[in-house]
Amino acid sequence: MIRAPHPMLDGLNTPASRALLESLMTDPLLAPENLEWRERAREVADKYVRPVAWKYDRLQEYPWEVQEQLKAYGLYKVFVDKEYGGAGCSVLNLCLVVEELAKACGGIGVGFAVNALGSFPIMIGGTDEQKERFLPEVAAGNHLVAFGLSEKNAGSDAGGMACSAVKDGDQWVLNGHKKWNTNGAIAHVNTIFAVTDPESRSRRISAFVVQRPGSGEELGDIEGFRIAKVEDKMGIRAIPVVELEFDNLRLDSDRLIGGRPGVGFKHAMMTLDKARPGVAAQAVGCAQGALDLALVYATNRVQFGQPIASKQMVQQLLADGAQKVAAARQLVHAAARHVDAGTKEANKYAAMAKCFATDVAMEVTTDAVQIFGGYGFMRDYPVEKYMRDAKITQIYEGTNQVQRLVIARNLIKEASKLDHLSHYMPIPEDQR
Numbered sequence: 001m002i003r004a005p006h007p008m009l010d011g012l013n014t015p016a017s018r019a020l021l022e023s024l025m026t027d028p029l030l031a032p033e034n035l036e037w038r039e040r041a042r043e044v045a046d047k048y049v050r051p052v053a054w055k056y057d058r059l060q061e062y063p064w065e066v067q068e069q070l071k072a073y074g075l076y077k078v079f080v081d082k083e084y085g086g087a088g089c090s091v092l093n094l095c096l097v098v099e100e101l102a103k104a105c106g107g108i109g110v111g112f113a114v115n116a117l118g119s120f121p122i123m124i125g126g127t128d129e130q131k132e133r134f135l136p137e138v139a140a141g142n143h144l145v146a147f148g149l150s151e152k153n154a155g156s157d158a159g160g161m162a163c164s165a166v167k168d169g170d171q172w173v174l175n176g177h178k179k180w181n182t183n184g185a186i187a188h189v190n191t192i193f194a195v196t197d198p199e200s201r202s203r204r205i206s207a208f209v210v211q212r213p214g215s216g217e218e219l220g221d222i223e224g225f226r227i228a229k230v231e232d233k234m235g236i237r238a239i240p241v242v243e244l245e246f247d248n249l250r251l252d253s254d255r256l257i258g259g260r261p262g263v264g265f266k267h268a269m270m271t272l273d274k275a276r277p278g279v280a281a282q283a284v285g286c287a288q289g290a291l292d293l294a295l296v297y298a299t300n301r302v303q304f305g306q307p308i309a310s311k312q313m314v315q316q317l318l319a320d321g322a323q324k325v326a327a328a329r330q331l332v333h334a335a336a337r338h339v340d341a342g343t344k345e346a347n348k349y350a351a352m353a354k355c356f357a358t359d360v361a362m363e364v365t366t367d368a369v370q371i372f373g374g375y376g377f378m379r380d381y382p383v384e385k386y387m388r389d390a391k392i393t394q395i396y397e398g399t400n401q402v403q404r405l406v407i408a409r410n411l412i413k414e415a416s417k418l419d420h421l422s423h424y425m426p427i428p429e430d431q432r
């Protein structure tokens, strides 16, 4: 049986708590357009996501009722270019929307964000005809999109994939599998990466659009495309993560993204630069959502004759959490601005935001459970879900170990800008 959240959480609805939470959310650095997207997403989150978050977590089913609202509020437009029915792709606005959704449910947050991840390869590398054909339905919220890069033996080493596509006349024949495909079972459009030139080092991989007929709950099967496994997960349980299997799946040549083979890996990396701030925003949402609950609990829970919020050790957990979330949010916004402006530092900032915000999410959600004490450990209350939802953010869209590798590679490249400091080093003159 699904239990409603504890009445204790009614505390979230008092005017004082609302005003406090509101003040914590103020951001004078955002433009009116950004605030508008945030408000729109917050309304969806408060009215339609939070009330059903725990139900779908228990059921481990996709929340089609929420999908209808995401569509009705036009949220899918936020990451699609204006020419194709979107509002103009702004990664900053995307991050604001994802944070609000994830504050109510981390699973629904990523279930939304992954549509941007799956669409970016088409937006980055697709032909005008491909953009025309696929993006307007995505912007309208009619077609969901998934992203197929990882495989059983190719997670962090994405370039080591084995799934192959071989040209046969006017068609490509796809064989192999994709692992940990978020939304793969319910997506009308799957962006799939496959090896098209096994001999090449730098032009080995290409990306394809694999479309299934129908949409929403009415998705049809296609020959050669099978959902081999639906994963049973620790968190983000409202969203299906699946294994896809391709067995001689025939694709017309116009499904090759960009119309030329060999640029898939580069486009996958560029896609991840654009999408990682979104996962980082999901993490900020999880952290803020858990912190909000912990704050309300701490101000209501009485022990030793006083609310536990009056205890310095609890105050430290709240204060550290608030600092970490605020710092993570600002780094996410900085990364989104670098990506939107197309700066040289976008790759480094996207990795830093993803790594920092997701580590923060794990720390803050764990501390929120700690503040709830024994109640926090129980599935009767929502706070433990935030901790479970947060864990995957340190793993997907590139583990935090990969993010650190990307950051360090950037730093090492940038080290030449610091040559003037070599005079202060114990380096012989002729080796400088």
Ligand code: CAA
Pocket: 110, 114, 117, 147, 149, 150, 155, 156, 157, 158, 159, 180, 181, 182, 201, 202, 265, 266, 269, 270, 272, 273, 347, 395, 396, 397, 398, 399, 402, 406
């Ligand atoms: N932009 C453009 N090009 C890039 C690039 C970028 N950000 N990063 C790399 N490239 C190019 C390089 O310039 C290089 O090009 P040349 O061959 O022409 O020189 C080529 O790509 C190969 O680059 P590397 O040598 O750096 O590649 P690598 O094999 O060492 O891998 C890696 C680098 C960073 C570890 C990469 O494999 C990686 O990001 N791995 C993690 C994969 C990942 O994030 N998976 C997530 C799956 S999606 C998911 O999880 C979603 C979900 O469920 C929600």
